[in-house]
Amino acid sequence: MAKEILLAIRNLVVKYHTDDAVIHAVNNVNLAVKKGETIGLVGETGAGKTTIARSILRILPPHTAKIVSGEILFSGRDITKLSEKEMCKIRGNKIAMIFQDPMTALNPIETVGFQIAEAIQLHNRISRSEAERRACNMLEMVGIPMERYSEYPHQFSGGMKQRVVIAMALSCNPELILADEPTTALDVTIQAQVLAMMQSLKKRLGTSVVLITHDLGVVANTCNSVAVVYAGEIVEYGTVEHIFDFASHPYTLGLFGSLPKLDSRERRLKPIKGLMPDPTALPQGCRFYDRCPEAVRKCSQTAPGEVEIAPGHLVKCIKAKGGAA
Amino acid sequence: MARYIAKRVLMLIPVMLGISLVVLILIDITPGDPARMVLGAQATQEQVDELREELGLNDPLPVRYGRFLWSVLHGDFGTSLLTKRPVADEMLERFPYTLMLVTLGTLLSVLIGIPIGIFAAVNQHSWKDNAAIFLSLIAVSMPNFWFALLLIRFFGVRLRWLPISRVAVWQGWILPCATMALGLAALIARQMRSDMLEVLRQDYITTARAKGLADGRLIYRHALKNAMIPVIMVIGGIFGTSLGGSLITEVIFSIPGLGQYIMTGLYNRDYPVIQSGILIVSALFAVIILIVDVIFALVDPRIRLQYTGKAKRKAGKQVGKETQAIENF
Numbered sequence: 001m002a003k004e005i006l007l008a009i010r011n012l013v014v015k016y017h018t019d020d021a022v023i024h025a026v027n028n029v030n031l032a033v034k035k036g037e038t039i040g041l042v043g044e045t046g047a048g049k050t051t052i053a054r055s056i057l058r059i060l061p062p063h064t065a066k067i068v069s070g071e072i073l074f075s076g077r078d079i080t081k082l083s084e085k086e087m088c089k090i091r092g093n094k095i096a097m098i099f100q101d102p103m104t105a106l107n108p109i110e111t112v113g114f115q116i117a118e119a120i121q122l123h124n125r126i127s128r129s130e131a132e133r134r135a136c137n138m139l140e141m142v143g144i145p146m147e148r149y150s151e152y153p154h155q156f157s158g159g160m161k162q163r164v165v166i167a168m169a170l171s172c173n174p175e176l177i178l179a180d181e182p183t184t185a186l187d188v189t190i191q192a193q194v195l196a197m198m199q200s201l202k203k204r205l206g207t208s209v210v211l212i213t214h215d216l217g218v219v220a221n222t223c224n225s226v227a228v229v230y231a232g233e234i235v236e237y238g239t240v241e242h243i244f245d246f247a248s249h250p251y252t253l254g255l256f257g258s259l260p261k262l263d264s265r266e267r268r269l270k271p272i273k274g275l276m277p278d279p280t281a282l283p284q285g286c287r288f289y290d291r292c293p294e295a296v297r298k299c300s301q302t303a304p305g306e307v308e309i310a311p312g313h314l315v316k317c318i319k320a321k322g323g324a325a
Numbered sequence: 326m327a328r329y330i331a332k333r334v335l336m337l338i339p340v341m342l343g344i345s346l347v348v349l350i351l352i353d354i355t356p357g358d359p360a361r362m363v364l365g366a367q368a369t370q371e372q373v374d375e376l377r378e379e380l381g382l383n384d385p386l387p388v389r390y391g392r393f394l395w396s397v398l399h400g401d402f403g404t405s406l407l408t409k410r411p412v413a414d415e416m417l418e419r420f421p422y423t424l425m426l427v428t429l430g431t432l433l434s435v436l437i438g439i440p441i442g443i444f445a446a447v448n449q450h451s452w453k454d455n456a457a458i459f460l461s462l463i464a465v466s467m468p469n470f471w472f473a474l475l476l477i478r479f480f481g482v483r484l485r486w487l488p489i490s491r492v493a494v495w496q497g498w499i500l501p502c503a504t505m506a507l508g509l510a511a512l513i514a515r516q517m518r519s520d521m522l523e524v525l526r527q528d529y530i531t532t533a534r535a536k537g538l539a540d541g542r543l544i545y546r547h548a549l550k551n552a553m554i555p556v557i558m559v560i561g562g563i564f565g566t567s568l569g570g571s572l573i574t575e576v577i578f579s580i581p582g583l584g585q586y587i588m589t590g591l592y593n594r595d596y597p598v599i600q601s602g603i604l605i606v607s608a609l610f611a612v613i614i615l616i617v618d619v620i621f622a623l624v625d626p627r628i629r630l631q632y633t634g635k636a637k638r639k640a641g642k643q644v645g646k647e648t649q650a651i652e653n654f
Contacts (some may be wrong), residue, residue, distance in 0.1 A: 019603050063450045092537035099535075104528035109546055109625055119536040152626040155607070168536065 403597030442517020
């Protein structure tokens with residue numbers, strides 16, 4: 001089981017600077033991805049999941065976002081210290097990203113084939129025609145006939161565009177794929193297709209995946225481990241089995257609780273009450289304090305540390321210490 | 326594409342009919358008498374009346390309109406009342422000057438404006454962008470004629486480097502073109518900057534960045550091509566309007582161009598000159614807008630598809646193949 005660690009994030013802190021405030025988007029995040037494994041990042045909108053993924057590729061919005069501290073080790077090299085030129089060799093080649101919204105992720109005035117071939121030619125020393133041939137193969141691999149190589153994004157449906165984006169991401173056989181809600185913008189039947197496709201490609205190529213999603217069902221089906229992100233922190237981390245069976249953080253429990261159940265007779269959904277704290281003014285103590293059903297006074301004063309309640313299962317909650325030690 | 330162009334050319338006919346009618350009505354309600362202008366202040370009222378009758382000015386408006394259209398359809402754009410020369414000939418003589426001025430001026434403004442716009446957008450949030458914006462704001466707000474006078478004063482009178490009203494030699498074109506280009510370059514730069522910023526914010530630019538493209542290729546291949554689409558429209562508009570309206574520059578630098586010609590016509594109530602002049606200039610404008618639209622279609626496949634209508638896609642056959650490919654997983 002001791003697989004090699006491909007990506008390790010240590011104490012990552014990312015801030016956005018706006019005109020009048022500093023947004024604490026990612027605060028002291030630690031994460032490790034092993035070769036060939038899939039890790040799920042779950043959490044509400046605005047929790048900082050996408051920011052974590054974009055930090056790994058260093059494609060945060062320039063000028064406003066900044067990696068303040070921490071390291072991102074990819075195959076042992078710290079990505080945060082690489083030059084832009086070295087970064088360009090990694091992007092798309094070793095690490096690729098699948099974006100959330102396929103409708104806007106493709107350049108509207110270039111053919112889909114060109115957009116795939118461009119990435120291939122950029123990272124491989126091959127001729128143009130060879131790149132085009134490989135791009136055709138990629139299209140076929142994601143289930144798009146290669147006759148459509150020279151068509152434009154507006155001639156494709158949303159699901160097909162997402163498959164083009166996936167083909168683009170896989171075109172250079174990356175070691176790591178960052179999938180930022182790859183199915184959110186798609187309807188349910190297409191979701192299943194896309195996920196199944198990603199799974200089979202992952203198996204065939206042996207890539208690691210960071211999967212960002214809201215969908216716990218998707219996590220259960222595809223991930224090896226899960227990190228629950230809340231207000232820029234990982235509040236709970238562990239294997240899929242452990243998290244689903246022994247979820248300990250009140251927020252994780254809330255996430256599971258907010259799923260509708262078919263077998264219960266309840267008429268209303270059970271959302272987690274309240275909103276995530278304002279990332280420009282994070283509370284001093286536990287970030288989940290305001291919404292936590294089990295909060296005690298101590299929670300508002302000191303931020304909880306990480307507790308390992310079982311091997312590899314980390315929880316950031318003071319209750320966890322007493323409960324399962 | 327050819328069908329689309331043909332359709333657009335046909336659509337020009339009602340537009341031209343409308344323009345000529347509006348011009349005729351405007352002439353009709355404007356005070357002033359061409360016969361009096363031709364004969365001068367000393368002529369008797371009888372002479373003036375006689376000339377009015379001869380020119381057909383006393384006929385009712387529909388008759389005059391019909392007569393004008395009839396002669397235009399026969400390729401006759403009328404004869405200037407003052408110079409007694411065919412309007413078409415006079416305009417043809419002047420057209421090269423205006424075309425030269427407008428082409429060089431627009432070219433110059435494009436060559437200056439687009440790089441500045443890109444430079445400003447790429448350096449957003451830095452003093453370079455602010456400097457470029459500030460300079461372009463000054464350039465946009467500076468009145469044309471004033472800038473022309475400054476140029477004349479400095480390069481023409483003080484330094485004596487450049488002639489100020491001799492377009493017979495190439496040096497004579499420098500100051501007029503610079504005058505035209507200043508404001509337009511600033512306009513293009515501002516348009517370019519805002520479109521570029523808009524495009525750089527788009528998701529597909531992030532996608533391209535995530536592919537590993539370096540900044541240079543990202544900006545010039547992916548962003549610029551998209552950002553150019555609205556800029557082309559502005560440039561086309563500028564070019565078209567300037568053909569009939571580079572009047573100030575023409576007057577200040579004594580360039581015998583179309584703007585000056587029509588202006589003199591208006592001033593002298595030279596009806597044939599006004600009618601045909603405006604008709605021809607607006608036809609030119611419409612043709613240029615058509616060319617711009619064709620360029621659009623060449624750049625943007627989404628527009629191109631509308632024109633070509635049914636593309637070569639055979640939908641049924643391919644959908645079958647797709648589902649099969651998915652099932653293979």
